[in-house]
Amino acid sequence: xxxxxxxxxxxxxxxxxxxxxxxxxxxxxxxxxxxxxxxxxxxxxxxxxxxxxxxxxxxxxxxxxxxxxxxxxxxxxxxxxxxxxxxxxxxxxxxxxxxxxxxxxxxxxxxxxxxxxxxxxxxxxxxxxxxxxxxxxxxxxxxxxxxxxxxxxxxxxxxxxxxxxxxxxxxxxxxxxxxxxxxxxxxxxxxxxxxxxxxxxxxxxxxxxxxxxxxxxxxxxxxxxxxxxxxxxxxxxxxxxxxxxxxxxxxxxxxxxxxxxxxxxxxxxxxxxxxxxxxxxxxxxxxxxxxxxxxxxxxxxxxxxxxxxxxxxxxxxxxxxxxxxxxxxxxxxxxxxxxxxxxxxxxxxxxxxxxxxxxxxxxxxxxxxxxxxxxxxxxxxxxxxxxxxxxxxxxxxxxxxxxxxxxxxxxxxxxxxxxxxxxxxx
Amino acid sequence: xxxxxxxxxxxxxxxxxxxxxxxxxxxxxxxxxxxxxxxxxxxxxxxxxxxxxxxxxxxxxxxxxxxxxxxxxxxxxxxxxxxxxxxxxxxxxxxxxxxxxxxxxxxxxxxxxxxxxxxxxxxxxxxxxxxxxxxxxxxxxxxxxxxxxxxxxxxxxxxxxxxxxxxxxxxxxxxxxxxxxxxxxxxxxxxxxxxxxxxxxxxxxxxxxxxxxxxxxxxxxxxxxxxxxxxxxxxxxxxxxxxxxxxxxxxxxxxxxxxxxxxxxxxxxxxxxxxxxxxxxxxxxxxxxxxxxxxxxxxxxxxxxxxxxxxxxxxxxxxxxxxxxxxxxxxxxxxxxxxxxxxxxxxxxxxxxxxxxxxxxxxxxxxxxxxxxxxxxxxxxxxxxxxxxxxxxxxxxxxxxxxxxxxxxxxxx
Numbered sequence: 001x002x003x004x005x006x007x008x009x010x011x012x013x014x015x016x017x018x019x020x021x022x023x024x025x026x027x028x029x030x031x032x033x034x035x036x037x038x039x040x041x042x043x044x045x046x047x048x049x050x051x052x053x054x055x056x057x058x059x060x061x062x063x064x065x066x067x068x069x070x071x072x073x074x075x076x077x078x079x080x081x082x083x084x085x086x087x088x089x090x091x092x093x094x095x096x097x098x099x100x101x102x103x104x105x106x107x108x109x110x111x112x113x114x115x116x117x118x119x120x121x122x123x124x125x126x127x128x129x130x131x132x133x134x135x136x137x138x139x140x141x142x143x144x145x146x147x148x149x150x151x152x153x154x155x156x157x158x159x160x161x162x163x164x165x166x167x168x169x170x171x172x173x174x175x176x177x178x179x180x181x182x183x184x185x186x187x188x189x190x191x192x193x194x195x196x197x198x199x200x201x202x203x204x205x206x207x208x209x210x211x212x213x214x215x216x217x218x219x220x221x222x223x224x225x226x227x228x229x230x231x232x233x234x235x236x237x238x239x240x241x242x243x244x245x246x247x248x249x250x251x252x253x254x255x256x257x258x259x260x261x262x263x264x265x266x267x268x269x270x271x272x273x274x275x276x277x278x279x280x281x282x283x284x285x286x287x288x289x290x291x292x293x294x295x296x297x298x299x300x301x302x303x304x305x306x307x308x309x310x311x312x313x314x315x316x317x318x319x320x321x322x323x324x325x326x327x328x329x330x331x332x333x334x335x336x337x338x339x340x341x342x343x344x345x346x347x348x349x350x351x352x353x354x355x356x357x358x359x360x361x362x363x364x365x366x367x368x369x370x371x372x373x374x375x376x377x378x379x380x381x382x383x384x385x386x387x388x389x390x391x392x393x394x395x396x397x398x399x400x401x402x403x404x405x406x407x408x409x410x411x412x413x414x415x416x417x418x419x420x421x422x423x424x425x426x
Numbered sequence: 427x428x429x430x431x432x433x434x435x436x437x438x439x440x441x442x443x444x445x446x447x448x449x450x451x452x453x454x455x456x457x458x459x460x461x462x463x464x465x466x467x468x469x470x471x472x473x474x475x476x477x478x479x480x481x482x483x484x485x486x487x488x489x490x491x492x493x494x495x496x497x498x499x500x501x502x503x504x505x506x507x508x509x510x511x512x513x514x515x516x517x518x519x520x521x522x523x524x525x526x527x528x529x530x531x532x533x534x535x536x537x538x539x540x541x542x543x544x545x546x547x548x549x550x551x552x553x554x555x556x557x558x559x560x561x562x563x564x565x566x567x568x569x570x571x572x573x574x575x576x577x578x579x580x581x582x583x584x585x586x587x588x589x590x591x592x593x594x595x596x597x598x599x600x601x602x603x604x605x606x607x608x609x610x611x612x613x614x615x616x617x618x619x620x621x622x623x624x625x626x627x628x629x630x631x632x633x634x635x636x637x638x639x640x641x642x643x644x645x646x647x648x649x650x651x652x653x654x655x656x657x658x659x660x661x662x663x664x665x666x667x668x669x670x671x672x673x674x675x676x677x678x679x680x681x682x683x684x685x686x687x688x689x690x691x692x693x694x695x696x697x698x699x700x701x702x703x704x705x706x707x708x709x710x711x712x713x714x715x716x717x718x719x720x721x722x723x724x725x726x727x728x729x730x731x732x733x734x735x736x737x738x739x740x741x742x743x744x745x746x747x748x749x750x751x752x753x754x755x756x757x758x759x760x761x762x763x764x765x766x767x768x769x770x771x772x773x774x775x776x777x778x779x780x781x782x783x784x785x786x787x788x789x790x791x792x793x794x795x796x797x798x799x800x801x802x803x804x805x806x807x808x809x810x811x812x813x814x815x816x817x818x819x820x821x822x823x824x825x826x827x828x829x830x831x832x833x834x835x836x837x838x839x
Binding site for chain 1: 448449450451485486487491492493495496497498499500515516517519520522523525526529530533543544545546547548549550551552554555556558559560561562631632635663664665666695696697698703706707710713714733735736762765766767769770771772773774776777779780781782783
């Protein structure tokens with residue numbers, strides 16, 4: 001059999017993408033529970049998600065420190081006992097601080113859930129943030145920060161966020177002294193106000209047999225009550241900096257970190273899916289224009305990309321890379337050139353159709369298992385959107401025209417208005 | 427349990443098929459049995475540079491990435507000291523595109539000078555970004571040659587020095603391809619929403635006509651047992667001191683491999699582990715401290731790494747690690763502590779079955795070890811390990827004359 005290897009095989013475009021939707025249950029204490037029941041393995045992932053409390057510039061680390069230290073002890077259990085118990089039953093307990101929400105996540109085999117759930121209940125209702133553990137936390141965070149501050153990309157990211165978001169949780173760049181503002185009493189008060197049922201969303205994904213769900217709702221309903229104080233998830237207004245250029249010189253740098261971009265719309269805006277298409281063309285995949293030009297043609301960098309961040313109170317588009325110190329100016333000139341091209345020239349249909357297929361394949365591929373379906377739901381739910389968002393997203397990716405993308409580039413991508421951060425040599 | 431079927435083409439290519447119809451996706455994973463250990467000592471970093479060149483166009487297809495993205499696929503690759511692994515995920519209805527692309531670059535590359543020139547630069551920037559322009563980034567470049575005096579594990583996959591990358595010639599690239607990128611030297615795993623007959627037919631069609639090439643016979647210098655304590659100190663512009671202690675350990679097929687994994691889990695897995703609890707929390711010697719093993723196919727390394735707090739001397743920090751090692755060498759491990767790490771291993775294996783790509787890569791790795799079905803017997807092997815075996819292994823490994831200690835000192839400014 002002879003085959004023509006120059007000829008690509010036939011392929012099919014993706015027409016529809018099926019997202020699992022959750023079953024919803026509202027508990028009497030105000031906590032909302034969402035269930036994604038699917039999968040063959042006898043296991044579940046359970047997430048307890050709490051809206052962060054209002055940012056206090058005098059005590060900027062409360063949200064992150066309280067979340068991170070939830071595993072450090074309760075009235076009943078020490079840090080050692082908590083971790084012993086979780087590990088003994090082969091479970092994984094994670095705490096994750098995000099800009100808008102803080103998470104507690106438990107991965108557990110169903111057969112051990114009766115032993116692992118009470119630990120979560122205990123830390124969510126009775127954490128005490130022992131002084132000794134707090135001192136250790138502060139010291140270790142200060143040490144880690146010293147190392148991070150030697151990394152050019154870390155320094156660039158902080159400077160960029162500070163410029164875009166000012167004195168808010170999004171713009172915070174802690175130094176060693178910031179950690180000294182952490183006081184146990186403040187943490188206890190913050191914990192009580194934030195970690196209450198009315199501020200909590202529970203998302204369960206995995207193989208959820210009825211008795212599993214019952215075990216969870218029993219543990220987190222009647223015996224979990226709201227305190228007198230109401231949560232406060234409002235946030236101070238964001239005031240972007242008037243200065244748009246930041247250069248931190250590192251005389252010995254072999255590479256310079258570059259981060260640039262500007263505030264744009266977030267996921268709630270109708271243009272968001274379209275702007276994601278534009279972002280993908282620019283720097284959102286391996287074959288993107290930035291990669292093709294600055295890595296694959298010029299060899300200035302190991303990697304360059306652009307991205308969009310969608311937060312509750314803000315959105316941004318950014319470009320990030322680390323380039324050879326001697327080609328920093330040249331790389332920036334190429335970035336500018338690529339942005340201007342999007343504004344002056346139509347994206348050829350050949351390229352646009354590739355990006356359409358790539359984005360749909362990527363969405364399909366991101367639905368690897370039941371956990372990923374739950375993650376998609378989180379994107380919607382915490383932005384106040386419904387599943388028709390993904391219908392619009394798929395429709396936009398399939399049909400948006402090159403003309404419309406050029407228009408959008410002219411509306412949103414003003415290179416002169418970019419915030420530009422360089423750490424290294426310039 | 428990861429079920430699979432297996433067949434071998436006439437040219438020697440081994441193919442494994444794992445059907446998983448819970449996903450609309452498919453994955454095609456190809457493992458080439460070549461890594462940095464197979465490099466010429468004067469041309470290190472070559473296996474990894476070569477991995478980059480595999481994306482620079484093949485004999486019939488000028489661009490690798492473009493047609494794949496066009497059908498909604500994604501790909502990546504990695505190189506280790508032992509293997510080079512390439513994978514594609516794409517909607518299963520477009521699986522033939524993956525066969526087309528992968529078979530063409532196994533058949534022959536385009537060997538373009540431009541691609542070589544650009545990828546040399548990209549890899550040099552990668553070298554800088556990951557190893558030279560990062561605090562502590564060059565640790566492995568210094569530690570490996572202390573532990574390995576003969577075996578090619580003495581260099582990292584990125585290579586010994588930038589010059590080896592800069593000097594790479596197109597003839598070298600061609601020779602490397604001819605020697606290592608043959609059907610007999612590869613293992614392909616196709617998984618996801620596909621079926622065995624379809625894979626057989628596509629494999630025959632696209633990979634069947636590729637000539638088998640010559641069999642590469644590996645004959646590497648073996649690393650002699652260590653009987654001398656090795657030490658080195660470097661000073662660099664880093665904010666904190668750092669201590670590394672590496673011990674030689676058995677190879678991947680050594681009967682103590684599973685014992686060593688659990689030993690490292692007891693010492694360092696999670697917040698209930700000994701090092702974290704004792705040295706970070708109780709004695710407050712380190713801000714962070716870890717133990718892990720490299721898991722390499724030939725003789726491996728069991729490594730300790732920790733950053734002492736600023737008021738702690740290097741001597742105290744080192745002594746504190748050795749105290750913990752003495753404990754595990756002399757005091758019996760409580761049954762609960764062993765059960766704990768065994769339970770954790772068991773659930774990790776079950777959770778890893780949630781990922782199609784992980785399953786495919788695991789099948790390929792175990793097939794390289796001799797039989798992909800070994801994957802399904804892993805948990806049992808961990809459950810058989812006894813506390814006495816762990817203690818015995820700790821005594822065999824954690825000897826001063828089997829140690830290489832690298833002290834990384836912060837330059838005082």
